[in-house]
Amino acid sequence: SAVISQKPSRDICQRGTSLTIQCQVDSQVTMMFWYRQQPGQSLTLIATANQGSEATYESGFVIDKFPISRPNLTFSTLTVSNMSPEDSSIYLCSVVAHFNTGELFFGEGSRLTVL
Amino acid sequence: GENVEQHPSTLSVQEGDSAVIKCTYSDSASNYFPWYKQELGKRPQLIIDIRSNVGEKKDQRIAVTLNKTAKHFSLHITETQPEDSAVYFCAASSGNKLVFGAGTILRVKS
Numbered sequence: 017s018a019v020i021s022q023k024p025s026r027d028i029c030q031r032g033t034s035l036t037i038q039c040q041v042d043s044q045v046t047m048m049f050w051y052r053q054q055p056g057q058s059l060t061l062i063a064t065a066n067q068g069s070e071a072t073y074e075s076g077f078v079i080d081k082f083p084i085s086r087p088n089l090t091f092s093t094l095t096v097s098n099m100s101p102e103d104s105s106i107y108l109c110s111v112v113a114h115f116n117t118g119e120l121f122f123g124e125g126s127r128l129t130v131l
Numbered sequence: 132g133e134n135v136e137q138h139p140s141t142l143s144v145q146e147g148d149s150a151v152i153k154c155t156y157s158d159s160a161s162n163y164f165p166w167y168k169q170e171l172g173k174r175p176q177l178i179i180d181i182r183s184n185v186g187e188k189k190d191q192r193i194a195v196t197l198n199k200t201a202k203h204f205s206l207h208i209t210e211t212q213p214e215d216s217a218v219y220f221c222a223a224s225s226g227n228k229l230v231f232g233a234g235t236i237l238r239v240k241s
Contacts, residue, residue: 047227058220059175059231075132108174112227118163120229122174 018043018113020123028129034097037126039109044089047112050082053125054105062107065092099130133158135223137232144211146241154221154232155203161223164197164204167231169218178219179206211239 019042048065063071071084086092109123134157144150165180181188181195197204216239221232
């Protein structure tokens with residue numbers, strides 16, 4: 017398994033500000049992803065965080081709104097930019113720890129509330 | 132891209148009864164089908180998964196079946212217990228990118 021630490025665990029933010037979420041994994045992983053879970057909803061993939069190159073974004077998500085960094089194989093950040101109340105969600109970092117199994121492990125999530 | 136549909140959205144069962152949750156997927160190239168359980172305020176956790184070269188897999192009270200031809204897979208929980216109450220998500224992937232179903236709220240009444 018993989019131990020994934022996310023910071024902050026929760027935050028209350030003002031409209032128009034930006035917040036950066038950090039994800040630290042206890043081992044080197046090839047595949048790292050960022051998901052969003054809106055209240056009472058399913059998990060939606062925002063992007064794949066690629067080490068040493070630009071993230072790969074899913075339809076409906078853009079780099080200007082959700083810039084992602086991945087400087088090495090154990091760490092990534094997701095920034096939620098120019099926040100609005102619609103960005104109030106749980107943001108989850110996830111990794112595939114073992115390429116052979118494909119099992120996806122999730123961090124505990126960062127719950128953002130935008131006022 | 133892949134689309135996963137999940138039914139029912141809510142399911143209430145009596146303790147000791149069985150629960151079945153069904154999912155369909157659209158991409159015939161998908162080859163990995165995990166099920167996640169998410170308790171209130173917690174992260175999703177894998178409970179069982181199945182690959183496209185297998186038709187059924189069982190782990191104690193939990194089983195998953197896969198019908199590749201029909202592109203659907205199901206989660207079966209037998210002898211349900213109150214601690215099985217949670218939201219369950221199915222997912223499908225080809226490669227390493229998972230697409231999740233909408234989720235099923237399972238309530239086990241004691």
